[in-house]
Amino acid sequence: MFGKYWFSFWLQPLLWILISQLLRFKFIRKNILLRLLFSILFIFSIEKLVIIFTSFHRDCLPSSWTMNNDLSIYPSNLLLELLMKITVFLLFVGIFFLINQKINNYKIAKIK
Numbered sequence: 001m002f003g004k005y006w007f008s009f010w011l012q013p014l015l016w017i018l019i020s021q022l023l024r025f026k027f028i029r030k031n032i033l034l035r036l037l038f039s040i041l042f043i044f045s046i047e048k049l050v051i052i053f054t055s056f057h058r059d060c061l062p063s064s065w066t067m068n069n070d071l072s073i074y075p076s077n078l079l080l081e082l083l084m085k086i087t088v089f090l091l092f093v094g095i096f097f098l099i100n101q102k103i104n105n106y107k108i109a110k111i112k
Helices: 006-022 026-030 032-043 046-056 075-111
Strands: none
Touching (some): 006 046, 026 032
């Protein structure tokens, strides 16, 4: 955390904080392409990207050697992980929408 490679430990949380705070700017909030790019950065962590990139470069070992790596990345695992993250996101957005709608209905009923 504070050693030689401290930046790699702190990069992901700082990137998430920076991206979430950038959404305060009206230009970024209104631009759909930037929001899509930010959502991809939120879905894939830097750790996951490093694992994916290194899995493409495993052919540096001789063919007689094997790598019994538990961090193997298969397309089905990536698809399943992405589907689970989208489902959890939609669940939280739905809960937020329902709570927000109840609060707005309460405010309207209170005014009348």
